[in-house]
Amino acid sequence: MTRTIAIGVFLLAALLPFGANAAEAVATFDIDKMTCAGCRYIVKQSMNSVEGVQDVEVSYRQRQAIVTYDDALTDPQAIAAASAANGYPATPVEDDQ
Numbered sequence: 001m002t003r004t005i006a007i008g009v010f011l012l013a014a015l016l017p018f019g020a021n022a023a024e025a026v027a028t029f030d031i032d033k034m035t036c037a038g039c040r041y042i043v044k045q046s047m048n049s050v051e052g053v054q055d056v057e058v059s060y061r062q063r064q065a066i067v068t069y070d071d072a073l074t075d076p077q078a079i080a081a082a083s084a085a086n087g088y089p090a091t092p093v094e095d096d097q
Helices: 002-015 039-048 076-085
Strands: 024-031 052-059 063-070 091-094
Touching: 024 076, 039 052, 039 063, 039 076, 063 076, 076 091
Parallel strands: none
Antiparallel strands: 024 063, 024 091, 052 063
């Protein structure tokens, strides 16, 4: 009987989707120190390096980044820190928080 229960629990766990508590979130960041269109590449790569980041769109003209991420794996502060560590301080825009 114990074996039957263990197999049932295993099968139930296998059927549940991974990340059931995770939610996709979007944050907008103001980016400082971008002096050329090439800077957007560094910002994008920096933010994409954070575990849980799914997509990054950077606008040199608006000096902003829009980041889609898994809020179970990361948060806006970690994403901003990755950008800042590569020379481009990022500040989350409060409307998205």
